[in-house]
Amino acid sequence: MLEPKLKEKHWSPEMELQIQRIWNEERIYKFDPNTEKPTFSIDTPPPYASGKWHIAAAIHYSQIDMIARTMRMMGYEVYFPLGIDRNGLPVEVETEKRYKIRMFEYPREEFIKLCREFLDEAEQDIVSITKRLGISFTTEQYFQTDSELWRMVTQATFIDAWNKGFIYEDYRPNVYCPRCRTTLADAEVEYSEIPTKLVYLRFGVEGSDEKVTIATTRPELLPACRAVIYNPDDSRYHWLRGKRVVTPLGDIVPVLEHPYADPEFGTGLVMVCSYGDKMDVQLFRELGLDPRIVVDEDGLMNEAAGRYKGLTISEARQRIVEDLEREGLLERVEDIIHRTPVCWRCKTPLEIIPMREYYLKQVDFIKELENYLNTVRFYPEWSSNYWREWLRSISSDWPISRRRYYATEIPVWYCKKCGKPVLPSPGRYYRPWKDEPPFDKCPHCGSSEGFEGETRVFDTWFDSSISPLVYNGYLWNDDIFKKLGPSDLRPQGKDIVRTWLHYTFLRVHQILGRQAFKHVWLSGMGLDAQGRAMHKSLGNVIYPWPLFEKYGADAVRFFGAAEAHHGSDLRISERKIEGAYKFLQKLWNVARFISQFEEPEGRVDLQPADLWILGRLNRAIERALNGYRNFDFFDPANEVRSFVWDVFAPHYIELVKERAYGIGDEGEAKSARWTLHQVLRAVLKLSAPIIPHITDYIWRQIYGGSVHLERLPEPRDEYYTDYLKLGEALMEFNSSVWRMRKEKNLSMREPIKVEIPEELSPFKSDLVRLHKISD
Structure with missing residues (x-):
């Protein structure tokens, strides 16, 4: 009796944790700055640490990971950092709620300390979810927008914009929140x-x-x-x-x-x-x-x-x-x-209340930003309209100053004598409301009477809008920044085009004089099963941890990929996640069956059925690769599932099972076993970006090494034969025989009399063995 290399009879969520430990030990996703490969850098959205992630956020980030894994398997050295957004209004509001206090009625330093405590807690939940999802970040440490490093770079870009004449202060009516002041x-x-x-x-x-x-x-x-x-x-x-x-x-x-x-x-x-x-x-x-x-x-x-x-x-x-x-x-x-x-x-x-605020010029740059619409590729293509329409609506400059506490401070002091603003040299993080100024005399009037520090802070988007620069080493690692420049890809939700996407294009253009990205990937929204946005007030929020424990990360990932084309809203259903889990079991059963056969070496004389399934595999590879090249995982997920569940497992494997066991001559058995392994290899590689745990587990047990270090499969011309055209007739014949057995109450072992159509004669020997055809 042949023994399968996959010992476990079922795939389970706990096995994902085993494979993650191996990834950590081998560090297979680490970015190599000395690589000779072409590089591909991702401007990962820094998730906001203001509360627990729901399932839609988990799916969103798993799909960004699919892009990273796809590009690695296309031959790129991928730079995929993680950042956590910890600045601004949301965390202040959450801190006020938690401690039942009002920010402006509380000592500034004490309030900042409470914010940090809340952020540390929320951050750990986010980081643990990304790990459980198997997201392949390439840096061991993650970035924080409230770190001294990030805030130093933010302040340096403000000083640069000030020196270029892009910043001004004005008293004018502004949109104002009385609650947040x-x-x-x-x-x-x-x-x-x-x-x-x-x-x-x-x-x-x-x-x-x-x-x-x-x-x-x-x-x-x-x-x-x-x-x-x-x-x-x-x-x-x-x-x-x-x-x-x-x-x-x-x-x-x-x-x-x-x-x-x-x-x-x-x-x-x-x-x-x-x-x-x-x-x-x-x-x-x-x-x-x-x-x-x-x-x-x-x-x-x-x-x-x-x-x-x-x-x-x-x-x-x-x-x-x-x-x-x-x-x-x-x-x-x-x-x-x-x-x-x-x-x-x-x-x-x-x-609308008139106030004195700092502004960053943006109206003057609209035409230049519109030119990038012609040079940046959007996924899906039509999603560029979100930014185009916003650009056309802009009529005023961006007020960047805020009267808040937990954010990057505006690095300005004011001379006590002449009142004029004085800016420090860039290169370190400044807190003017607390720190002594790094200069003694006013450069405007020469006074040594002292300075008043600015108490206002930046809009949180002023920090996050430079994420592709901070991630990639701008002002802190010249070697990496020279190699990468700003990021190649911006993946994000369509709901923050007006803010994060627009402000990043604006800021990078002002800082470097170039477009921020080559590619922009805009995703739809994650909704509940009834098509509603998830809100605590509606009681429809789905949290990921129970789903991970019940079905595993790969089931959640596969559901997210297979449910809707990229750019469309996604209705999240546990029933469909359970369906994805059943597909994983099917894939496991198929791989376990094949794992009992040694993969033949040397020349193989392929039989008609083998050429048919390899041709059908070609078609699946073509369709899946088209989806991968467009960073749309709907077609790859559904093509693989349909191929495995509807074609490969019920028809081809059943058709050649006895041949693979050695019933027939040795050449036919070798052909069946070789084809089974060729198809399994391709299916695992084709699925790996979407369901990384189960594919790598299977690959390591059967073939050794990691599937994530392989290249995506390509279709092979020699497998496009006339047998491919007979595939539908072949499967319909199988189904008709199985129906006939059911109608006659015949078991699968009993012989049956049935006529094989002439067009299917190339498959006759396999069909006779499969169906026990006696005449």
Whole structure:
């Protein structure tokens, strides 16, 4: 009795841990900077350490790993680092929640310490999941965006941009989150459909008893109303041309014409207040109005709000409606659903508040960035439209300063005498709010009276936007950076094109004068089985650890690859992950069967059935390679599964099983065994980027070495024969005989009388043995 080399009867998740230990010992993924191979570097998304990963994130990173493994098996030396994003608003919000504190009411250094403790905990969960997934990172240490190294490089790039004239400070209206007390960039604004009151207010007309009605969703901004507009084409209000109206609070403001006013919304008359939204900012500029700011940085009404001073925005909204109703100046209130801008992190409705901030120029670079759309390859190709449309929408520069604590500090001190900013030399990490300045005299006025350190920090995207530079050695390892330059590939989700992708192209262009990447890979979103995004509030979050324990990492990885084409959203289902696990068992059973036969050496005279399956394998290889070259793993996963499950195992193996056992002449047996091993080798190599654990385990047991050091298979012309054309007829004949046996209640061992079609005569001997055909 032949003994299989694969001793275990079943594949189990625990066996993945065995193969991972071998990978660690052999360090087979380590990047060799002295390689003669072409290099391929990946700008791995640094996952944000603000909480536990759900299954969609695990699948996303496993697919990036598939790219790394694919490129290695295509002959590249792959540089695949891991970074952890630890800066900015999200961790501050999570720290406030955990400790039930408010950041600005807590000592800065103590709050930073609490943030670090939370980050260390969340980071370990992320790192352990990447290890359990078998992700083949090439560096033993991972990067952290809050490390002194990363922050040093961030500050150095700011100093460089300052010296190039790309940075300026200005006092202007900005999107502002009252909850987080910080400015936000346009790219960080999200929108929610929120139930809102549409309030109809009565305005007087100066010098007459006439009244007009104006509808607004922001009655609390009535003290900031500086004009009323109507559409020039709205004939209902031509009689107001050149007049002024009296607000319900007694202010007299002009009536002006402007096409922004929508005749279909409310009454067609619109209050212009400072500031209800970004359009108000534009209207004030175009109409030459003087703003009256009534909301402060804490989200409270200020002195300019008069009797509503000190109220929150929601309190002021309710109070002013109550007052105007009592005074007979409220006509009616309607319930509507309003598309409201909210903070990307805490979901608080946003305000527009004038503040002094630092800005990085981006409007001046739009045309140059648009040129990269012609030279960068996007996967899928149509996904370039995400960035193209965002570039076309940009109308203002990027506010990069934030009034927060846990982020990279802006490296600026201000002379106490002349007030001018002074920047240090790049090359180390500075904390101006705490550290003494690295200079004694002001270079502007010569004063030695001292300096005030900047307390603001950078927007978190200012740090993460230089990831392809930090990863690849910029300003800390010249040798590696000379070899790699910025990364070859940016893989990321489509939801952060406006931020991470755009800002990286902008920053690398400003720093190096070149495009950041050759390839951009944009993935879809991971959804629940009903097609909903995963949120704790919906109770539909699926965490990966239970799935790893039950089915293993390879089942999760295979499901992620096989479920949808790259770029499409992915519906995550445990039932389908279980189905992927069943395929792994099928692959194991096939490999275990083949492992009992020694792989023949020397010349083999292939039989018709052998040439048929090798031709069918050729077709699977072609389709899979096309997917791999496009970094789309849907076709490779499904092609391999279909080939193994529907063709190779049920038809070819059954067809040649007795021949492989030696029933027939020696040459036929040798041909069957050789073909079985050739197909298994190709299937393992073709599957390895997607399911790395089981393929390497099988390869090592049967063939020795690691499958991940092999090259992907290529189709061979000599296997394209006329027998391939007979494949469908061959499989249909097999199926018809099996159905006939079932209908006649015949076991597989009993002989059966059936006529073999003439076209299948090349396979006659194998068919007779398989089906026990007696006549």
